[in-house]
Amino acid sequence: MADLSKLSIAPDQRDLRQQHQSIAPLQFRKKRMMTVDITSEFFVAASALDTGQLVKDEHFTLFEAVGALEIMDPKMDSGLLPSGESVEHDYDVLKELLPGEVIGIMDQILCFEMTWHMGHPLSQSLFTSAYIDRLLWPDPKTLEQARFERDKTPGPGNELLHLVLRAYCLGLIKTCDFVRRSIMSEQYYEEEDFVVSLYHRKLLDDFGLADISMKLEDAMAYVARKTDLMDLPFREALLNRLEFRKMLLSAVQLDGFLDHQRARLWEGCLELIPMLSQTNKLGLPSEKSFSIKIQRKLASSVPPRPIVKISFDEALARLSGICQNGRDAYRVLESHSGTHLMTFVLTYQSRKPQPLVYIRCLLQSLVFSEMRVLGTMTLKQLLYDDFEELVLPADVLVDPTNCDIEAPQDPRFQISKRMDAFATKAANAEGVDIELRVYTKEEPIREVSAPNKVMWSFPLSSWAYYYKLRQMEWTVQMGFELEVYQVDELAGMYWYLHHLASTRLQHIERIRTFSTHRLKRIAKPSFKQKTSFRRSFSFLDFATLEASAIQSFAEGLSCLFSFLAYLGLIPAPYHPLPYSTPALRYSLRVRPFLSVSLPEVPSYPEFASRVSLHTPERDAGDPSHRTPLTKIETNDQASSILDVADQALKAARKDWESISKAKAETARCVGCEDWWRTSVKNVVRACITANIMIATSKKAISNAASKDVRDILKVELVKSNELYHAWWMVPRISAK
Amino acid sequence: MSQAALTAPTELRYVQYHSSKEKIYLSAIRQLISDDLSEPYSIYVYRYFLYQWGDLCFMALDEQDNLIGVVISKLEPHRGGPMRGYIAMLAVRQGYRGKGIATELVRKTLDVMIERDADEIALETEVTNTAAMKLYERLGFLRSKRLHRYYLNGNSAFRFMLLVKEHPAAYEYDDEAQAQLPIRPPSA
Numbered sequence: 063m064a065d066l067s068k069l070s071i072a073p074d075q076r077d078l079r080q081q082h083q084s085i086a087p088l089q090f091r092k093k094r095m096m097t098v099d100i101t102s103e104f105f106v107a108a109s110a111l112d113t114g115q116l117v118k119d120e121h122f123t124l125f126e127a128v129g130a131l132e133i134m135d136p137k138m139d140s141g142l143l144p145s146g147e148s149v150e151h152d153y154d155v156l157k158e159l160l161p162g163e164v165i166g167i168m169d170q171i172l173c174f175e176m177t178w179h180m181g182h183p184l185s186q187s188l189f190t191s192a193y194i195d196r197l198l199w200p201d202p203k204t205l206e207q208a209r210f211e212r213d214k215t216p217g218p219g220n221e222l223l224h225l226v227l228r229a230y231c232l233g234l235i236k237t238c239d240f241v242r243r244s245i246m247s248e249q250y251y252e253e254e255d256f257v258v259s260l261y262h263r264k265l266l267d268d269f270g271l272a273d274i275s276m277k278l279e280d281a282m283a284y285v286a287r288k289t290d291l292m293d294l295p296f297r298e299a300l301l302n303r304l305e306f307r308k309m310l311l312s313a314v315q316l317d318g319f320l321d322h323q324r325a326r327l328w329e330g331c332l333e334l335i336p337m338l339s340q341t342n343k344l345g346l347p348s349e350k351s352f353s354i355k356i357q358r359k360l361a362s363s364v365p366p367r368p369i370v371k372i373s374f375d376e377a378l379a380r381l382s383g384i385c386q387n388g389r390d391a392y393r394v395l396e397s398h399s400g401t402h403l404m405t406f407v408l409t410y411q412s413r414k415p416q417p418l419v420y421i422r423c424l425l426q427s428l429v430f431s432e433m434r435v436l437g438t439m440t441l442k443q444l445l446y447d448d449f450e451e452l453v454l455p456a457d458v459l460v461d462p463t464n465c466d467i468e469a470p471q472d473p474r475f476q477i478s479k480r481m482d483a484f485a486t487k488a489a490n491a492e493g494v495d496i497e498l499r500v501y502t503k504e505e506p507i508r509e510v511s512a513p514n515k516v517m518w519s520f521p522l523s524s525w526a527y528y529y530k531l532r533q534m535e536w537t538v539q540m541g542f543e544l545e546v547y548q549v550d551e552l553a554g555m556y557w558y559l560h561h562l563a564s565t566r567l568q569h570i571e572r573i574r575t576f577s578t579h580r581l582k583r584i585a586k587p588s589f590k591q592k593t594s595f596r597r598s599f600s601f602l603d604f605a606t607l608e609a610s611a612i613q614s615f616a617e618g619l620s621c622l623f624s625f626l627a628y629l630g631l632i633p634a635p636y637h638p639l640p641y642s643t644p645a646l647r648y649s650l651r652v653r654p655f656l657s658v659s660l661p662e663v664p665s666y667p668e669f670a671s672r673v674s675l676h677t678p679e680r681d682a683g684d685p686s687h688r689t690p691l692t693k694i695e696t697n698d699q700a701s702s703i704l705d706v707a708d709q710a711l712k713a714a715r716k717d718w719e720s721i722s723k724a725k726a727e728t729a730r731c732v733g734c735e736d737w738w739r740t741s742v743k744n745v746v747r748a749c750i751t752a753n754i755m756i757a758t759s760k761k762a763i764s765n766a767a768s769k770d771v772r773d774i775l776k777v778e779l780v781k782s783n784e785l786y787h788a789w790w791m792v793p794r795i796s797a798k
Numbered sequence: 799m800s801q802a803a804l805t806a807p808t809e810l811r812y813v814q815y816h817s818s819k820e821k822i823y824l825s826a827i828r829q830l831i832s833d834d835l836s837e838p839y840s841i842y843v844y845r846y847f848l849y850q851w852g853d854l855c856f857m858a859l860d861e862q863d864n865l866i867g868v869v870i871s872k873l874e875p876h877r878g879g880p881m882r883g884y885i886a887m888l889a890v891r892q893g894y895r896g897k898g899i900a901t902e903l904v905r906k907t908l909d910v911m912i913e914r915d916a917d918e919i920a921l922e923t924e925v926t927n928t929a930a931m932k933l934y935e936r937l938g939f940l941r942s943k944r945l946h947r948y949y950l951n952g953n954s955a956f957r958f959m960l961l962v963k964e965h966p967a968a969y970e971y972d973d974e975a976q977a978q979l980p981i982r983p984p985s986a
Contacts (some may be wrong), residue, residue: 114820116849124872124886130842137838181947254947544944545925546956548935641908642938646961650918650940 131363140358140365151353153192155210158220161296164227166345167193168303169338170352171234173377178238179418180380182370183257185360188238190352190369193231198263199359205269205277208232221284222291226300229274229281232266233307236274239265240314241420247431248423256419261360271315278308299341306334313388314420319427320395320437328389335382342374380418387413387421394428395436396733400448401601403429403436405731409738445485452528453521453573455598456591457580458502473501484522491523498522507579519576524569527660531566534655535559535612543788549779550633551651552791553623553673556616558652558664563613565661567606574602604728611717614710615749615790621707622756624673626793628700631777635673644670700771701763708756715749722746741787748790755795762797774798810866810899812906815848815855823857824848826865831889837950847872847886854883856906858890858899866891869903873911880917883908888930901933908937908960917963922948922955934958 111117118127131138143149159167171194174187188194193210202208209216209228216224242258242265250256266274282304285297313327354366372380390410397403410425411417417425429436435444446460454460464478477498484494498504499518506516538559541547547555581587581595626632636644645666652663664672721729722742731738762774778794785791815823824844832838848855851872858867867890876882885907890899911919922945923930931941939958948955 112817114817114824114845114849116845118846124843124846127843127846128839130840132838132840132842135838135840138840181952546941546944548941551940639936639938640905641912641960641962646964647938647940649964650942650959650961653942 137365140363142365149355149358151192151355153350153353155192155196155351156220156223159223159227160346161222161292161300162344162346163348164222165296165299165303165341166348167191167227167351168230169342169345169374169377170348171231172338172381173372173374175234175238176377176380177370177372178257179241179384179420180372181255181257181419183259184238185259185261185357185362186354186367186370188234189261189263189360190354190356192351192353192356193227194235195356195359197228197231197235198265201264202266205232205266205273208266208269221288225284226281226304229277230304230307232274233278233304233311236266236269236271237307237311237314239267240311240316243267243316244314244319244427245420245423248426250419250423259362261362263360271311271317275308275311278304278311282308295341296344298337299344302334302337302341306331306338309334310385313385319424320431322392322395325389325392328385328392332382332385332389335378335385339375339378383415384418384421387417388424391421391425391428393733394425397436398732399451399730400444401451401730402732403444405729405738406734409731409734409741412741413737442482442485446481449521449525450594451598451601453519453525453577453598455577455581456584456587456594457521459498459521476501491526492520495520495522505579505583507575519580521576524573524576528566528569528573530658531562531569531661534658534661535562535566537654538562539789542791543782545782547651548633550627550635550637552632553620553627553635554648554651554669556620556623557669557673560613560616560620561664562661563609563616567609567613570602570606570609574599577602600728601730604724604730607717607720607724611714611721614714614717615745615752618707618711618714618752618756619790619792620673621703621710622752622759622793625700625703625707625759626777626795628703629772629775631772631775632779636670701760704756704760704763708753708760711749711753711756715746715753718742718746718749744787745790748786748792751786752790752792755792758795758797765797810858810860812902813857813859814906814910815852815857817849817852820848822863823865827857827868827870830865830868830891831870831887833892834889844870854907854910856903858903866894867899867903869900869907871907871911873914873916876918881915883911883916883919885919885921895929900930901937904933904937912962917961919960919962921958923958924949925954925956931956931958934960 133139134142136142136144171188171191174191177187178184196210196212197208200212210223211217242260245256246258282301285300285304289297291297309327309330313324313331318324352369354369357366394403394406394410397406407425407429411422430441431437433440435441439447443462446462450457450460458464458474459477459481461474464474464481467475467478469475480494480497480501484491495518504519506518508517509515538555541555577595577598584591587595623632624635627634636647638644639647648666648669655663722739726732726735726738729735729738759775763771766774774797776796776798778796780791780794782788782791824841828838828841828844847870854869854871854873856869857865860866868887869885870887871883871885873881873883885904888900888903890903908919919939920942921934921939923934925944935958937960939960941956942959943957945955945957947953
């Protein structure tokens, strides 16, 4: 079952719920509302209903029904206390602490900070700390109010608590504030990834970084000074934690996040982590200072839920991940064109373990914030640069001076107007292309044999179509990674991927033809023009290589899975099942692509003819009831399909090896070259493995003589996380 | 494995639910389903399904009328589009699993949905629940989407879909966009 609590975090509902929770009791007090006992009226009304009869209006959805709570059920009723249990958490936050206890509390709240990053709510992590609770509630109006004694006059002494632990807590809360605001300013994938709810508390958002940093510095000075107070290891452990917190706070601060130097702060944090790890053993547990009872004080409709615990080692592993990824995210600023940027984002986001939400949001902000891409380019510059690289090298359409023309009769004024319309509204590309021809005086390509037949370049539509195909390929490939396809679908889905990649190949050729045609018509190309054409052709060359590599690998795997299905070693593609027909399952699978008018989704008969060899009717499950599949039978269809697979996979290996040798500039992976190379190397490995599997199968067939091939081959499917590359599901085939 | 699993269940009867049976069966249904849940559903949720779609609920009962398994579903137009059946809850008592009882319950509810003109049928299961995934895959369901961290325990789910009829292509593929209904992983 999914989470009832999630009902309360959908943004709109959350707000309503919070308002309801927090405002209602206040109003109640202020207005001295009259209360009337309606118990008897309620019973009378209820007696008109049969047991099981439902009262609901027609717009009351299941979603809302699941949110219904049952009073007096301990798992649903937030006000229900087991007998003998007190409402309040009785822990004295003012008691004197030993240095070891302070270290223990610091490390525990760091664990909670990490569980929050991992997607658990604050109510089950940080907000269960009595110390955090005391600092944040009642809402402090000044930073000075955010102290453990609150309204009481601070007594002398107890600096470890009032100076050191407080500074650390303030720093940590402020870190969370920056992190949360950073996340909320971006699109994160699913609300399940991160819980933004604060239960009507604030994370010191009114107070600045400088003040809180100063508290941390004061605390550090105190610890450094008090040489008589505690042993050196404790002092160092505390200093280390305070220093780390100060550094992390600066790394996540919002102002100036586009500064390259931020990467150094992340690096600095990373360097301090080993010390945190080594000194964790000095910490003393302080279990009593945490309680789920504190959740009752939060504006939440759900009963207290268990504290989510992780070990300090796991917390540090997460923290290291955040710091590394934070540092690495700044490498995106090295990307100097849309194509490099695209490779960076794809490669970075697919690193394993996946970067946490905060980091993904940080990358988003670096890529695009305040209407700038990577802090420097406008969106228009990025788009025009990409048009130029793909389809319009040195073309008048992407000439930046067009927008300076103010005379409507000048064709460049008209061009600028139409290009803007396309770029800002994603307007009908073909229509814009046709209009633009007039102003660019495009010369179509005429075939020598049929001069009446003209071909226009349609540059903007071409550009859009290129990315559409690319996205469709990614969508199909993500399905492999997420294990969305069942075994019997693999032959078909690799065929479809092959189909998309070959469609893209043809499209790249078309683009190349027009660019070549245009270059030929320039009598004396300038240096600038030559550079632009060179860059575009370099892109087209590499895209050709890459599409061809995907096409061949996909074709090889499609054939390999068809072969396995033919032998009955895996279920036949889209075999009939009790409640479904092959055609219906195919329709369901391609449904996401049906609204894409071009490329058209292949019809089921076409698709089926590509992926299933006419498998003889046989029962794959029960060996005693099947007709033997002998070498003679496999010689024709199965062998020939293995040959096709063999050829395709050999070509794929060659292509992928060429890709792995490409220069970073050519492969458009500046900024992420090392990760990109690792990924490509894994694909090469997958491809080599696939080639070995083919060799194994061929050898088994030729050795089979009159034996049933199914009795000599064994197939094992590999889980996506155990594959060399999650997009290439190479099965393990071995001779029995 | 418990003792009960070793002895094959004596004759089970598959009985369609009706609201008139609430007093006899509802508490047993709730008990059976909430056994595996960390957060129970309120009684309102059960009535939400059983009052509106009691005919899609089937119970497997032993000779003493003990509840051994249950399936709870609904059927209504999905966002103004196709008539969508939805298998909300499926549970079989420990010790009785692996005997095809869940499959039989699912088939019964599917049959009624199809008879009542369903266009498509959907459900979710936990990605680790291989038994349930196999059950649905054998019947013809496809995984249509992976739902990230769908369950309270942080596990992801697969949405399974079964197309009963071809839809016109114009039907928008937007059904996965919104917040999902919380539904327990069926145990097979």
